[in-house]
Amino acid sequence: xxxxxxxxxxxxxxxxxxxxxxxxxxxxxxxxxxxxxxxxxxxxxxxxxxxxxxxxxxxxxxxxxxxxxxxxxxxxxxxxxxxxxxxxxxxxxxxxxxxxxxxxxxxxxxxxxxxxxxxxxxxxxxxxxxxxxxxxxxxxxxxxxxxxxxxxxxxxxxxxxxxxxxxxxxxxxxxxxxxxxxxxxxxxxxxxxxxxxxxxxxxxxxxxxxxxxxxxxxxxxxxxxxxxxxxxxxxxxxxxxxxxxxxxxxxxxxxxxxxxxxxxxxxxxxxxxxxxxxxxxxxxxxxxxxxxxxxxxxxxxxxxxxxxxxxxxx
Amino acid sequence: xxxxxxxxxxxxxxxxxxxxxxxxxxxxxxxxxxxxxxxxxxxxxxxxxxxxxxxxxxxxxxxxxxxxxxxxxxxxxxxxxxxxxxxxxxxxxxxxxxxxxxxxxxxxxxxxxxxxxxxxxxxxxxxxxxxxxxxxxxxxxxxxxxxxxxxxxxxxxxxxxxxxxxxxxxxxxxxxxxxxxxxxxxxxxxxxxxxxxxxxxxxxxxxxxxxxxxxxxxxxxxxxxxxxxxxxxxxxxxxxxxxxxxxxxxxxxxxxxxxxxxxxxxxxxxxxxxxxxxxxxxxxxxxxxxxxxxxxxxxxxxxxxxxxxxxxxxxxxxxxxxxxxxxxxxxxxxxxxxxxxxxxxxxxxxxxxxxxxxxxxxxxxxxxxxxxxxxxxxxxxxxxxxxxxxxxxxxxxxxxxxxxxxxxxxxxxxxxxxxxxxxxxxxxxxxxxxxxxxxxxxxxxxxxxxxxxxxxxxxxxxxxxxxxxxxxxxxxxxxxxxxxxxxxxxxxxxxxxxxxxxxxx
Numbered sequence: 001x002x003x004x005x006x007x008x009x010x011x012x013x014x015x016x017x018x019x020x021x022x023x024x025x026x027x028x029x030x031x032x033x034x035x036x037x038x039x040x041x042x043x044x045x046x047x048x049x050x051x052x053x054x055x056x057x058x059x060x061x062x063x064x065x066x067x068x069x070x071x072x073x074x075x076x077x078x079x080x081x082x083x084x085x086x087x088x089x090x091x092x093x094x095x096x097x098x099x100x101x102x103x104x105x106x107x108x109x110x111x112x113x114x115x116x117x118x119x120x121x122x123x124x125x126x127x128x129x130x131x132x133x134x135x136x137x138x139x140x141x142x143x144x145x146x147x148x149x150x151x152x153x154x155x156x157x158x159x160x161x162x163x164x165x166x167x168x169x170x171x172x173x174x175x176x177x178x179x180x181x182x183x184x185x186x187x188x189x190x191x192x193x194x195x196x197x198x199x200x201x202x203x204x205x206x207x208x209x210x211x212x213x214x215x216x217x218x219x220x221x222x223x224x225x226x227x228x229x230x231x232x233x234x235x236x237x238x239x240x241x242x243x244x245x246x247x248x249x250x251x252x253x254x255x256x257x258x259x260x261x262x263x264x265x266x267x268x269x270x271x272x273x274x275x276x277x278x279x280x281x282x283x284x285x286x287x288x289x290x291x292x293x294x295x296x297x298x299x300x301x302x303x304x305x306x307x308x309x310x311x312x313x314x
Numbered sequence: 315x316x317x318x319x320x321x322x323x324x325x326x327x328x329x330x331x332x333x334x335x336x337x338x339x340x341x342x343x344x345x346x347x348x349x350x351x352x353x354x355x356x357x358x359x360x361x362x363x364x365x366x367x368x369x370x371x372x373x374x375x376x377x378x379x380x381x382x383x384x385x386x387x388x389x390x391x392x393x394x395x396x397x398x399x400x401x402x403x404x405x406x407x408x409x410x411x412x413x414x415x416x417x418x419x420x421x422x423x424x425x426x427x428x429x430x431x432x433x434x435x436x437x438x439x440x441x442x443x444x445x446x447x448x449x450x451x452x453x454x455x456x457x458x459x460x461x462x463x464x465x466x467x468x469x470x471x472x473x474x475x476x477x478x479x480x481x482x483x484x485x486x487x488x489x490x491x492x493x494x495x496x497x498x499x500x501x502x503x504x505x506x507x508x509x510x511x512x513x514x515x516x517x518x519x520x521x522x523x524x525x526x527x528x529x530x531x532x533x534x535x536x537x538x539x540x541x542x543x544x545x546x547x548x549x550x551x552x553x554x555x556x557x558x559x560x561x562x563x564x565x566x567x568x569x570x571x572x573x574x575x576x577x578x579x580x581x582x583x584x585x586x587x588x589x590x591x592x593x594x595x596x597x598x599x600x601x602x603x604x605x606x607x608x609x610x611x612x613x614x615x616x617x618x619x620x621x622x623x624x625x626x627x628x629x630x631x632x633x634x635x636x637x638x639x640x641x642x643x644x645x646x647x648x649x650x651x652x653x654x655x656x657x658x659x660x661x662x663x664x665x666x667x668x669x670x671x672x673x674x675x676x677x678x679x680x681x682x683x684x685x686x687x688x689x690x691x692x693x694x695x696x697x698x699x700x701x702x703x704x705x706x707x708x709x710x711x712x713x714x715x716x717x718x719x720x721x722x723x724x725x726x727x728x729x730x731x732x733x734x735x736x737x738x739x740x741x742x743x744x745x746x747x748x749x750x751x752x753x754x755x756x757x758x759x760x761x762x763x764x765x766x767x768x769x770x771x772x773x774x775x776x777x778x779x780x781x782x783x784x785x786x787x788x789x790x791x792x793x794x795x796x797x798x799x800x801x802x803x804x805x806x807x808x809x810x811x812x813x814x815x816x817x818x819x
Contacts, residue, residue: 213684217684217685218680218683218684218685219676219677219679219680219683219684219685220683222669222673222676222685223673223676225662225664225665226662226665226669226673228664229662229663229664229665230658230661230662230663232658232659233658233659233660233661233662233673234662234673235640235641236619236621236641236651236653236659236660237641237660237673237674237727238641238642238644238645238646238674239642239673239674240640240642
């Protein structure tokens with residue numbers, strides 16, 4: 001019998017070579033990492049050349065204000081992406097939070113603080129439910145949060161019987177609503193620092209910085225990424241994986257509810273049609289085509305997630 | 315019909331590489347009509363790869379394969395089936411459709427045939443199913459749903475389906491692994507019947523009793539090569555010898571007796587039917603747990619690490635009962651474990667060497683929950699130098715390291731903090747000799763303050779690191795030996811089951 005053949009992987013030259021190819025500049029990696037930023041820069045320059053007023057500070061901040069709600073939702077969902085999950089219910093969580101804040105102030109006649117706290121708790125609770133459905137109920141993430149999305153879109157209509165909430169609206173008992181949006185609450189969406197920087201932009205930036213520190217610098221973020229990379233290995237390394245996953249969905253729900261609060265503060269009414277944040281309306285998509293587009297987006301989202309997941313499984 | 319004893323398959327110089335792993339090396343193999351060939355070997359010996367080449371899942375890199383004298387090269391499992399090679403895989407439920415009836419399962423190939431009729435009547439399916447079970451003389455409940463059947467009956471359906479094609483070669487991969495004794499006996503009768511009809515059978519199993527009953531010939535693989543061939547009467551100790559190691563390393567170190575007892579295992583029964591055993595693990599001592607695959611080594615370790623529950627028994631660490639129902643609790647209780655199959659069970663592929671190493675102990679390197687990079691890096695760099703890990707920097711992705719260096723990272727992770735019991739499950743799998751020696755050296759250097767339990771089926775590897783070798787068989791500990799004055803024959807006899815049954819404390 002012969003001795004076992006030496007493993008070729010023991011060759012230090014081979015290992016060094018593997019290291020070298022990794023450190024080499026990769027055009028593909030560069031495009032993936034910075035592509036969007038480059039496109040953004042090009043767009044800014046083009047618009048600025050075509051219309052110099054575009055680059056004026058006020059306009060820039062208006063654009064930032066317009067995207068700050070969407071940005072908050074996107075920030076939250078990155079946490080669920082880090083654990084290789086997904087949260088489809090963020091849009092309806094934001095809508096729920098918008099309705100809840102309006103309800104607390106206009107119909108229950110309560111103050112700003114309570115309205116904000118109720119929204120944040122509600123957002124975190126929705127995330128908790130999502131997490132429990134996925135972790136304990138073993139429902140695939142997309143289906144659980146899809147179910148939650150429809151559930152919330154329906155639920156937010158029930159307290160007002162499907163009507164939008166506005167100052168002085170008629171209640172079900174025939175009397176008029178006595179409450180109103182407080183000035184402090186409206187300021188959350190409308191106040192501009194130095195008469196220039198909108199408060200939502202500042203809130204969005206602060207939230208982004210906090211989340212960045214949490215995900216990139218704290219040990220919790222490291223474990224969340226590890227769960228997304230190899231859940232089994234992370235569990236065997238001693239992490240309470242189930243708890244982390246539930247918390248990830250809670251963060252997502254919390255950020256979505258902050259987005260909802262800012263939206264309510266800007267709109268100044270509890271609008272039941274603000275469901276998916278009217279991004280489609282802004283795109284001038286006709287109302288009768290919106291459900292079709294939503295469905296299309298959903299099908300593609302599912303295709304990407306499941307198609308991608310199965311190709312990763314080898 | 316060709317005469318019995320004639321070669322059906324003739325394989326010459328077969329090679330297969332996966333990246334840096336040479337899985338099958340220069341394999342020559344003949345398979346004859348009317349014989350049961352037992353293909354044996356430890357995990358990673360190359361059996362599965364060889365079988366996958368045979369049944370068309372992987373193409374070979376080089377070498378030739380002839381069926382009845384005709385050279386063949388399969389590009390898909392379908393081509394292998396067409397050439398008469400049929401496989402019944404280890405996981406039975408992969409081979410049958412639970413929701414369909416037994417008749418539909420038997421006639422599944424007929425149903426799935428693309429050029430077959432679009433509408434199938436129940437009577438056609440039942441007739442075809444009857445035909446198929448008549449070949450085997452079976453009497454299965456054709457109308458029942460597959461999910462209502464027991465494991466053995468499911469296995470029989472899978473085999474019957476394979477046999478409906480009148481195969482030349484039938485490959486059975488661990489067919490008895492989920493069968494009871496009575497069910498297995500039924501399967502053996504069937505296999506003997508097939509052999510009498512001239513079918514060549516390749517039988518993969520780790521159960522010595524199966525091999526004893528069935529095999530006409532046994533081929534042992536180790537490290538990708540066929541190492542030894544045995545014909546009847548089979549020399550079982552010789553087979554185990556060839557599988558787990560052909561020589562012992564002498565004089566590498568002398569046994570350390572170990573200090574006070576850290577882990578006390580009492581009346582430990584892994585399953586309701588396995589014999590209870592006691593085991594003590596002492597401070598400073600490296601204990602290797604050896605035995606064939608399926609002997610219950612990993613299952614035992616899983617019980618200690620909180621990922622499985624034993625049927626009965628108690629474990630104490632430093633006199634205190636170990637209560638671990640999850641890895642988190644086991645680690646808190648001072649039990650660390652590096653699992654077999656590091657790629658799936660230990661490492662996060664996207665993470666760097668640094669982040670993989672510190673994953674369980676981030677709390678130690680954090681202030682106010684924020685990771686302090688300096689402390690974390692210092693710990694990792696320390697392990698890299700102690701274990702002689704070859705990597706350009708601790709920030710390179712773990713995947714860029716060789717298997718041996720990845721395994722060193724896994725060990726380094728669990729050496730960052732002191733523990734009471736360190737368990738390593740097959741730490742030398744896919745690890746080259748140089749890295750193996752580094753790992754063994756470091757393991758022995760650090761052994762002083764803890765008990766160490768290493769699961770290792772290969773005796774050559776075991777003797778390199780062990781102070782004491784403990785043998786498991788049939789889910790129970792059957793013997794223990796100091797590495798000083800170790801008798802290979804006695805050890806092999808215990809592993810294969812020729813020795814006496816004794817409880818060892």
